Amino acid sequence: AAPAVSLSPEQPLRVDAILCGLERYRPRRRGWSYRGQSDDGPAQFPYAQTGRSLKRSVPLQAAQYFADIDPQPDCVITAEIASGRFEDDLRRMRMAAWHGADHIMVIRTLGQSHYDGLLEGTPEGVGGVPITRKQLRASRRTLDLIEDEVGRPINLHSYVSGLAGAEMAVLFAEEGVNGAHQDCQYNILYRNINPVRSVVDAFEAKRVLADADILQVDGAHNANSTALKAWNIFPELMVQHALNCVMSECAGMRRDRIALSTVPPTAPPAPKIALDLPYAIALRYLFEGFAFRAQQNTRYSTTNGLETSVLHVLDTMISRLTGVDIQSTVAADEARHVPWHAASVAAVSATKQVLVGLDGLSGMVRFDEQVTGPRVRDLIARSVLMFEDILAIGGYFDALEAGFFVDSAMYPERNGDGIRRFRAGGVGVDTVVPRNPGYSAPVCSHFGRNTGPGKEGSRDEPTTRCRGCTLCDDSLVRYVDELDEDDNVTRRLARKHAEEQDVIRPEAEHQADGLVTVSMFVPLPASRADAAALKLAERMNLRDPRIVDRVVLHPGEGVQFELVGHTMAEVRQSELPPVRVASSAPTSPEAVRTSLSPLGIRVVGATLGNDEHSVGLQEITNIKHQGLEWFGVTCAVVGTSVPVEMLIEQAVQQEATAVLASLVVSHHDIHRVMMSKLNDMAVARGVRDRFLLIAGGPQVTDDLARQCGLDAGFGRRTRGVEVARFILDSVTTRQRVASSR
Numbered sequence: 092a093a094p095a096v097s098l099s100p101e102q103p104l105r106v107d108a109i110l111c112g113l114e115r116y117r118p119r120r121r122g123w124s125y126r127g128q129s130d131d132g133p134a135q136f137p138y139a140q141t142g143r144s145l146k147r148s149v150p151l152q153a154a155q156y157f158a159d160i161d162p163q164p165d166c167v168i169t170a171e172i173a174s175g176r177f178e179d180d181l182r183r184m185r186m187a188a189w190h191g192a193d194h195i196m197v198i199r200t201l202g203q204s205h206y207d208g209l210l211e212g213t214p215e216g217v218g219g220v221p222i223t224r225k226q227l228r229a230s231r232r233t234l235d236l237i238e239d240e241v242g243r244p245i246n247l248h249s250y251v252s253g254l255a256g257a258e259m260a261v262l263f264a265e266e267g268v269n270g271a272h273q274d275c276q277y278n279i280l281y282r283n284i285n286p287v288r289s290v291v292d293a294f295e296a297k298r299v300l301a302d303a304d305i306l307q308v309d310g311a312h313n314a315n316s317t318a319l320k321a322w323n324i325f326p327e328l329m330v331q332h333a334l335n336c337v338m339s340e341c342a343g344m345r346r347d348r349i350a351l352s353t354v355p356p357t358a359p360p361a362p363k364i365a366l367d368l369p370y371a372i373a374l375r376y377l378f379e380g381f382a383f384r385a386q387q388n389t390r391y392s393t394t395n396g397l398e399t400s401v402l403h404v405l406d407t408m409i410s411r412l413t414g415v416d417i418q419s420t421v422a423a424d425e426a427r428h429v430p431w432h433a434a435s436v437a438a439v440s441a442t443k444q445v446l447v448g449l450d451g452l453s454g455m456v457r458f459d460e461q462v463t464g465p466r467v468r469d470l471i472a473r474s475v476l477m478f479e480d481i482l483a484i485g486g487y488f489d490a491l492e493a494g495f496f497v498d499s500a501m502y503p504e505r506n507g508d509g510i511r512r513f514r515a516g517g518v519g520v521d522t523v524v525p526r527n528p529g530y531s532a533p534v535c536s537h538f539g540r541n542t543g544p545g546k547e548g549s550r551d552e553p554t555t556r557c558r559g560c561t562l563c564d565d566s567l568v569r570y571v572d573e574l575d576e577d578d579n580v581t582r583r584l585a586r587k588h589a590e591e592q593d594v595i596r597p598e599a600e601h602q603a604d605g606l607v608t609v610s611m612f613v614p615l616p617a618s619r620a621d622a623a624a625l626k627l628a629e630r631m632n633l634r635d636p637r638i639v640d641r642v643v644l645h646p647g648e649g650v651q652f653e654l655v656g657h658t659m660a661e662v663r664q665s666e667l668p669p670v671r672v673a674s675s676a677p678t679s680p681e682a683v684r685t686s687l688s689p690l691g692i693r694v695v696g697a698t699l700g701n702d703e704h705s706v707g708l709q710e711i712t713n714i715k716h717q718g719l720e721w722f723g724v725t726c727a728v729v730g731t732s733v734p735v736e737m738l739i740e741q742a743v744q745q746e747a748t749a750v751l752a753s754l755v756v757s758h759h760d761i762h763r764v765m766m767s768k769l770n771d772m773a774v775a776r777g778v779r780d781r782f783l784l785i786a787g788g789p790q791v792t793d794d795l796a797r798q799c800g801l802d803a804g805f806g807r808r809t810r811g812v813e814v815a816r817f818i819l820d821s822v823t824t825r826q827r828v829a830s831s832r
């Protein structure tokens with residue numbers, strides 16, 4: 092068996108450990124995992140559509156006000172990963188999983204659809220990663236570890252399309268891939284692969300996917316992203332879904348593994364919900380029993396992250412209104428460059444936020460049949476008419492030649508600008524030959540055979556003559572490590588290790604690439620602002636600066652820019668302050684109280700200078716908020732806008748253990764000034780060592796407070812138990828040091 096690999100939540104993933112013994116790794120399960128509904132959501136609120144909570148995760152930022160709960164929607168959430176280097180993809184999968192993704196879709200390198208065979212090894216890709224056995228195996232092995240870390244199954248997804256589609260399907264079945272795109276219409280319309288070849292390969296591939304329990308996603312979303320006028324594509328989308336569903340059922344797939352890839356086609360400024368919602372209703376009506384994989388709109392996503400995020404909120408609301416099994420997310424930066432991890436994670440987190448925020452919506456609203464009915468019926472009538480006309484013209488291949496598909500008018504209206512494909516054309520033409528009577532399929536999952544792998548009574552016995560079926564006998568799976576001695580992960584890791592391990596650089600596309608994003612407002616008329624923005628970026632020492640988004644705030648007043656560029660800035664880990672040893676103090680409030688209350692601790696507190704905001708200090712001290720008083724600490728709140736001298740005088744007179752300085756206002760760095768003054772005054776009075784000096788406030792950080800000479804600083808979301816723990820830790824440490832002298 093492959094050597095065990097461990098993953099520690101506080102440590103980065105070790106890619107070399109994943110690669111070690113990879114030739115012996117075998118997937119621990121096969122097939123697709125849905126989340127399903129569960130009552131084991133957070134107890135604080137009644138949820139109607141949540142699944143099991145995770146063991147570890149990163150909750151929404153607002154969770155700080157709700158005891159850090161992180162409810163998980165009942166549908167699967169997909170994250171798209173695309174760095175071009177699979178070793179970087181592995182780290183991004185982990186980030187996405189902690190934010191709520193349990194379906195990892197890795198974009199393929201450009202043009203892989205035209206390779207009539209499988210790639211091996213780990214060459215670097217363009218726009219995505221070359222899908223190879225080694226890449227899949229390392230990804231699946233890593234996802235096993237991440238599953239254990241977050242406590243939920245995670246589906247690995249890839250693409251069965253192109254000239255090597257059937258072989259890809261077998262590779263996925265062998266390597267434990269859980270989901271895959273498969274739709275011959277994609278090959279034909281968008282990769283110009285010969286229609287006959289594409290249909291034959293599709294049936295072969297679908298048979299394999301069915302036997303391996305791999306969920307299939309169709310390719311209808313591509314018609315939406317290709318259409319000239321996406322608001323006219325509705326009827327055709329339903330026809331494309333229907334064609335692929337019929338083929339998939341013929342090939343033996345179950346309906347809950349046939350996922351319609353449905354994208355709400357339009358975007359504001361169009362009246363999106365009025366146009367897209369009836370279509371979503373019609374789909375759920377026509378395709379009952381199938382799975383719905385709702386994709387977020389890419390056709391009208393722009394370079395502006397905020398605008399695209401709002402578009403995706405609307406898409407996700409349609410999912411909640413009409414039902415969704417798999418909610419796919421698209422990084423809001425996808426219109427600018429390949430999805431960066433920060434944007435992929437933001438897309439997952441925002442989608443989780445919307446799905447949880449709209450929990451139960453579908454149970455509260457009913458569509459007014461008078462309003463939506465006519466539009467739903469119209470769309471269904473148009474799609475049925477299109478289907479009938481395809482049959483009337485002679486069938487699918489004739490319709491392709493007549494340019495039925497991706498025409499910019501709404502069927503039956505036509506503009507005559509559809510994509511035309513020919514039986515006798517495209518890549519792979521004339522590569523389909525009649526099956527020889529003695530044909531010997533390499534695997535049992537072979538379309539045309541009347542049983543699946545390992546079942547009795549198959550029409551022909553091909554696998555007895557060849558080596559045997561790798562889907563029935565896992566030991567027959569052959570593993571190829573690398574084919575290119577230079578373009579591979581080992582060389583890339585070696586180059587990275589050759590650099591100072593100590594050196595840290597910012598990254599976006601892949602590790603240590605130095606890519607950063609800068610936002611700036613340039614006060615020039617829009618016609619001249621771009622040149623100035625690029626010059627300013629260069630003056631900031633950004634190499635190859637590029638404008639990735641611009642918002643004209645006013646044509647004459649100026650433009651807000653987002654630029655990306657490479658910074659040469661780097662920091663050595665040795666330059667960073669030592670990581671403080673984790674406190675040995677108990678963590679639960681009860682345990683802290685048991686240890687702290689007998690010590691007779693007294694604190695004095697105040698909001699300093701001209702600061703009147705005392706709510707935070709009350710929350711930290713008052714027993715009603717499980718403040719320090721709850722832990723047996725005697726708290727004297729001196730008042731608000733208290734001079735530093737007075738607070739120190741009170742601490743001396745009351746023989747306080749600690750001084751709490753609350754500082755909310757941070758304008759012109761006044762909080763920093765007051766913290767330094769507190770320390771300096773205590774030193775000047777010769778009493779600095781008598782008590783702990785602790786600051787708190789929304790802009791206060793522990794590092795900042797310590798830089799000002801204090802003992803600790805507490806920022807947003809601090810609760811009484813954390814301050815209590817710090818005091819306990821400090822007092823017991825001082826007692827230990829005193830007793831050891």
Ligand SMILES: Cc1ncc(COP(=O)(O)O)c(/C=N/CC[C@H](N)C(=O)O)c1O
Binds near residue numbers: 309312352
């Ligand atoms: C049906 C189908 N087959 C294969 C491919 C990939 O095929 P190439 O390797 O030739 O790009 C795609 C691509 N879709 C992109 C994923 C999309 N962003 C999504 O979320 O669905 C596809 O839709």
